Amino acid sequence: MVSLPPEIVRNHHPTDSLSPKQCWREVLVQSNKEMIQEMLASASYGTRSIDEIALAVAEKVLSTGPAAQLLEDASALSPMVKRVSTKTAERGPQLSDIQVAQWDIWSGKVDDAHKVDRLLEQKRNCSKSSPRSTVDPFSSPEGNVSLVLVEEGESDHHSCTSEEERNRMQAGLELRTTTQQYTWMRWKEKPKSVLLVAKQGDMEVTRRLRDIASWIDSQGCFVILEPELWTEVQGKIEPEFSPPKKNSKEMPSNKWRWGDSQGLVPGFAERARTWTPGQDKLEECIDLVVCIGGDGTLCWASGLFSGAMPPVIAFAGGSLGFLTPFPISDWLKVLMPVLGSKCEVVPPLQVACRMRFQMRLTRYEEESRESQQPIPVQAMNEVLVHRGSSPHLVKLEVFVNDKHVTMVQGDGLIIATPTGSTAYSLAAGGSMMHPAVPGIILTPVCPHSLSFRPVVLPDSAVVKVQVPLSSRSQKVMVAVDGKDRIELKRGDFIEVEVSQYPIPTVCKSSVTADWFRSVNEALQWNLRLEQKKH
Secondary structure (H helix, E strand, O other): OOOOOOOOOOOOOOHHHOOHHHHHHHHHHHHHHHHHHHHHHHHHHOOOOHHHHHHHHHHHHHOOHHHHHHHHOHHHHOOOOOOOOHHHHHHOOOOOOOOOOOEEEEEOOHHHHHHHHHHHHHHHHHHHHOOOOOOOOEEOOOOOEEEEEOOOOOOOOOOOOOHHHHHHHHHOOOOOOOOOOOEEEEEOOOOOEEEEEEOOOOHHHHHHHHHHHHHHHHOOOEEEEOHHHHHHHOOOOOOOOOOOOOOOOOOOOOOOOOOOOOOOOOOHHHHOEOOOOOOOOHHHOOOEEEEEEOHHHHHHHHHOOOOOOOOEEEEEOOOOOOOOOEEHHHHHHHHHHHHOOOOOOOOOEEEEEEOOEEEEEEOOOOOOOOOOOEEEEEEOOEEEEEOOOOOOOEEEEEEEOOEEEEEEEEOEEEEEOOHHHHOHHHHOOOOOOOOOOOEEEEEEEOOOOOOOOOEEEEOOOOEEEEOOOOOOOOOEEEEEOOEEEEEEOOOOEEEEEEOOOOEEEEOOOOHHHHHHHHHHHOOOOOOOOOOOOO
């Protein structure tokens, strides 16, 4: 075998001191070196096929120390699973000492805030004398959120006796709307812990992020950062594969470009907190989520919570800003009444409870289908079933509440939430839906049919999408909010239904006013010059 010149051979570090990023670099270097050696050997001593050379190189690379180290860490092999280092795993939960503040949420008028406590007390008194009351609070699994429905003009008429309600039912059926125009929430005490989620690689966003993080820390609140951002704040950044080009705007490995501690509150880095993936339950440790970026940043923040999600205040720092109603320049005016050190009573905030999807996967080849568990992924915008890289039309059987409704033949099918109705579904020809409308949108992607139009289903529907055994495509991809998550084969199917955990986003004006502002300004809806009088 022909040896490489000495100047090409690289001195490798001991494998036990390499990080996963360095291990991948060593594997790539070793792979390139072995490939060059095999090509030179093949040219000198005989001809071999490309497959034979590639197989020989793969065998040699997998036998090296860095590759063996990566094979021991299964999470390093999957781009869908965040890497958890051994030191982090041994650290255990890091947020168990934080207790979240309790908060109430109700529908009606903001003036009904003072009636919430009275209605809860009334419920407790009624529960002692009767098994059922006319006021029905719903408690979250965590036990820190109570939902009381207070209808406009009706909040003074609730009582333990239901004689009036029985008389109404005898007179006939009275239909009331199942949705509320206004939903409010109020913390019972000042929030203690704030999770900051910011767009990466934008210097203006990072500058605002530093200001907001420093201010929240100065108000006596816990500042919780994503693990990678927390690593940057601590100054523990791994070196680049190669130095960035001069005057380049490309994002370096320090994704947020946090910088040093200049301008921050003294001791901020020591007080900043993060969590251990898989061990800390964020819904039990976070009072408020502050997003700085665009719609994708809010979508990313939603993916951090596979269960209940705390209220979210989203500041616009991206391109479109459809779901981020607050200007980034107003961050102090928005956060001061909620997190300010002199704030004793937090004012009620109007929120939009945005629907999310829960998905379940069933494999055709598995015998026990009763034991299938929901996938711990919450979809804020849509679940997309598409043909991926296959050249064939995708063929999908669609069921609603176990009733076969249609067969999709085209590029795919979008199952969208009301929030996602203005995203991919809109681009594919779907209708826009107000975020307070409880519905599920089915939008075909490039259907091979002139009559396949989008439909809207009730939020109680369970949508099942199955790849039939007669499908030409052997593999069908499932993407959640734009990220490929699952590969379906013939006979496999997914079930999508409304999750019990919505996203409570804080409104700037109201859910309706914010939505139409976004539709008009971001999407230029119905923009036309006004017709002259004559």
